[in-house]
Amino acid sequence: xxxxxxxxxxxxxxxxxxxxxxxxxxxxxxxxxxxxxxxxxxxxxxxxxxxxxxxxxxxxxxxxxxxxxxxxxxxxxxxxxxxxxxxxxxxxxxxxxxxxxxxxxxxxxxxxxxxxxxxxxxxxxxxxxxxxxxxxxxxxxxxxxxxxxxxxxxxxxxxxxxxxxxxxxxxxxxxxxxxxxxxxxxxxxxxxxxxxxxxxxxxxxxxxxxxxxxxxxxxxxxxxxxxxxxxxxxxxxxxxxxxxxxxxxxxxxxxxxxxxxxxxxxxxxxxxxxxxxxxxxxxxxxxxxxxxxxxxxxxxxxxxxxxxxxxxxxxxxxxxxxxxxxxxxxxxxxxxxxxxxxxxxxxxxxxxxxxxxxxxxxxxxxxxxxxx
Amino acid sequence: xxxxxxxxxxxxxxxxxxxxxxxxxxxxxxxxxxxxxxxxxxxxxxxxxxxxxxxxxxxxxxxxxxxxxxxxxxxxxxxxxxxxxxxxxxxxxxxxxxxxxxxxxxxxxxxxxxxxxxxxxxxxxxxxxxxxxxxxxxxxxxxxxxxxxxxxxxxxxxxxxxxxxxxxxxxxxxxxxxxxxxxxxxxxxxxxxxxxxxxxxxxxxxxxxxxxxxxxxxxxxxxxxxxxxxxxxxxxxxxxxxxxxxxxxxxxxxxxxxxxxxxxxxxxxxxxxxxxxxxxxxxxxxxxxxxxxxxxxxxxxxxxxxxxxxxxxxxxxxxxxxxxxxxxxxxxxxxxxxxxxxxxxxxxxxxxxxxxxxxxxxxxxxxxxxxx
Numbered sequence: 037x038x039x040x041x042x043x044x045x046x047x048x049x050x051x052x053x054x055x056x057x058x059x060x061x062x063x064x065x066x067x068x069x070x071x072x073x074x075x076x077x078x079x080x081x082x083x084x085x086x087x088x089x090x091x092x093x094x095x096x097x098x099x100x101x102x103x104x105x106x107x108x109x110x111x112x113x114x115x116x117x118x119x120x121x122x123x124x125x126x127x128x129x130x131x132x133x134x135x136x137x138x139x140x141x142x143x144x145x146x147x148x149x150x151x152x153x154x155x156x157x158x159x160x161x162x163x164x165x166x167x168x169x170x171x172x173x174x175x176x177x178x179x180x181x182x183x184x185x186x187x188x189x190x191x192x193x194x195x196x197x198x199x200x201x202x203x204x205x206x207x208x209x210x211x212x213x214x215x216x217x218x219x220x221x222x223x224x225x226x227x228x229x230x231x232x233x234x235x236x237x238x239x240x241x242x243x244x245x246x247x248x249x250x251x252x253x254x255x256x257x258x259x260x261x262x263x264x265x266x267x268x269x270x271x272x273x274x275x276x277x278x279x280x281x282x283x284x285x286x287x288x289x290x291x292x293x294x295x296x297x298x299x300x301x302x303x304x305x306x307x308x309x310x311x312x313x314x315x316x317x318x319x320x321x322x323x324x325x326x327x328x329x330x331x332x333x334x335x336x337x338x339x340x341x342x343x344x345x346x347x348x349x350x351x352x353x354x355x356x357x358x359x360x361x362x363x364x365x366x367x368x369x370x371x372x373x374x375x376x377x378x379x380x381x382x383x384x385x386x387x388x389x390x391x392x393x394x395x396x397x398x399x400x401x402x403x404x405x406x407x408x
Numbered sequence: 409x410x411x412x413x414x415x416x417x418x419x420x421x422x423x424x425x426x427x428x429x430x431x432x433x434x435x436x437x438x439x440x441x442x443x444x445x446x447x448x449x450x451x452x453x454x455x456x457x458x459x460x461x462x463x464x465x466x467x468x469x470x471x472x473x474x475x476x477x478x479x480x481x482x483x484x485x486x487x488x489x490x491x492x493x494x495x496x497x498x499x500x501x502x503x504x505x506x507x508x509x510x511x512x513x514x515x516x517x518x519x520x521x522x523x524x525x526x527x528x529x530x531x532x533x534x535x536x537x538x539x540x541x542x543x544x545x546x547x548x549x550x551x552x553x554x555x556x557x558x559x560x561x562x563x564x565x566x567x568x569x570x571x572x573x574x575x576x577x578x579x580x581x582x583x584x585x586x587x588x589x590x591x592x593x594x595x596x597x598x599x600x601x602x603x604x605x606x607x608x609x610x611x612x613x614x615x616x617x618x619x620x621x622x623x624x625x626x627x628x629x630x631x632x633x634x635x636x637x638x639x640x641x642x643x644x645x646x647x648x649x650x651x652x653x654x655x656x657x658x659x660x661x662x663x664x665x666x667x668x669x670x671x672x673x674x675x676x677x678x679x680x681x682x683x684x685x686x687x688x689x690x691x692x693x694x695x696x697x698x699x700x701x702x703x704x705x706x707x708x709x710x711x712x713x714x715x716x717x718x719x720x721x722x723x724x725x726x727x728x729x730x731x732x733x734x735x736x737x738x739x740x741x742x743x744x745x746x747x748x749x750x751x752x753x754x755x756x757x758x759x760x761x762x763x764x765x766x767x768x769x770x771x772x773x774x775x776x777x778x779x780x
Contacts, residue, residue, distance in 0.1 A: 120609055155605075183670065195604060198612060232567060232658040233527075237492055239655075240570060267662025271670040283612075284659055286604040287652075290639025291660045295667040298555065298643040303675075 050082045051371045053364055054145035056136035057087030058114040059152025061354045067151065068095040070360025075101045081368055084139050086111050086132040111135040117353060121155035125163050133157060137164045140346040146371035149363050151351040158196050158341060165346040170383050173197050173204045174343030176350060177215050178289060183273040190216045191270060193282035194289045194339060200281035205229065205246035206253060210386040211342040212277040213259035214379045219370065224258060228265030228275035230284060238264060256386050338363035347376045422454045423743045425736055426517035428508035429459030430486040431524025433726045439523065440467040442732025447473045453740055456511050458483050458504040483507040489725060493527035497535050505529060509536045512718040518743035521735050523723040530568050530713060537718040542755050545569050545576045546715035548722060549587050550661060555645040562588045563642060565654035566661045566711060572653035577601065577618035578625060582758040583714040584649040585631035586751045591742065596630060600637035600647035602656060610636060628758050710735035719748045
């Protein structure tokens, strides 16, 4: 369990990230290796690491770069991938995941990172951090390699909740745009609503209602609304933020990852096919490595929970050191930008706008209130 | 409009395909070029082509290979991509799409092929061909490049209807397995139900109910049920048939296509990056062409409408000659195998089994009734 009276290892201007060492498919060794990668690159980062103290002490003892920058919190229990969120919500105390979130709740760390069970992590985050005022359903947002100049789009929800109504879709638009402004440095992100076609008559009644709501709140939310988009637009450049429900988003995310993995395996086979293609692979090594980096899902590892009183980054369960380090980098960036306060202000502002009469779209957008 | 008393251009053992020449993004020239590709490869194929007679006569006149193998049916109107299905269903007579389906209804052709508006094509097919006895919601099935030995998986529904209940999911399992047996030559296809996780507690109440139903009917449907699968399994080898609703399936399909297109564009850029990589591209040309062929969406062009009294192949709206030819090849294969009669028999058999007590799974499956 977390021990409240230990001082966090905070150097001058250092940002502390709370990390769940357990619960990932590759165990605590992969997590610690990820911390090492991050610590080597970034002198301004510190960690509180949660899990089995004896095991973690053994892993950390060998790593000089973590000395004085990583504090341990013993947690005797581990949330497994098969635990039900509802059980963990009731009986999760004593797990490394619970302890990890607790550090953010207490203000000892700014952002939490875990590779564990997504449903359980969302349940613990909801019960300990609580929803932001005005948010009905928190969402998980992910980054997606795209044709846009910045190289990435934001998609949400990718799995916090399998349902969403029109009001939730509007909040996803507001929160996703806030994330794109702060995480991707876009002044006025373009938001699209995922559907089976771009014509207004396509999709469910709920989506048609959401289409109207999101359009009406574009000025208050500080985004441009491009209307319905299709699956092919997720990696495209028609918009920067893709809004969908957690069922569809989760399946789209995993379909995209699976397709990328299939093609990269086929590519490897193609280059091993004969002597000529092997020579070609050697010649093209530099270009192919850049390509691999561009589409490597580990580099965009880290779903962000939006809509809570605190930021939580969910890393892939199968993340290796590179994946964990990418999630920590994202956590650091969000902590540094004061993202959660900005998101809270934007949600509050959109909520107030929602109580007003429909706004005049010709009015200057994304200004006046000074919220990023 | 179709002229009933013209004898179809049927040679000895020739199979006639009804083709909608209009309504695709590239116009009738691309469709006719596709017919030429197919006719050159396959001496056993004949066509009835529907559209503007003057325009089509000009396009066909130049193509010797189509002489005596392609009959024209004048249709003065065209269904556009923006027409609403409900309007076409009521006022679609006189369109090339309507005329194309009519040829199958009259028995002049075995299978219909169209590049037009999917919703309108399904609406016209439903109203003219009618649903098979026992089918509630027809579905569109597509082929998906996969890690399985045959190279493809079947997924349905990819867009016939945005809703599906547990009974519909069961019918999709039965129809998809029948398609996999006849189209992919699999004796006992493995069926999976798409969800956000593989654990039994994941997903909506409807999906949990469908999970039980599909498992209980595995013997009658002649398939093996692998349970819930995730987006990453769509191109994988855990199952051969992916069952989902038309909203989710459509978005997964377009997300997969969009991801494949993104990577192939990145790959092209990578090989054009510098002199070394350009040399590499030349050396690897053969291997890369095989790879491109393996993942080229045009080669798997053709969604099949399942659950009607007649087979309809929906080609991609943007299909070029190669894409149209691939759709025609699929139509020919299905016509040749007598697929629709087999599917009808299987649906009827599953319907009867559904009225029985749950079957003993240890009994020999997919036998006894002689239905493929």
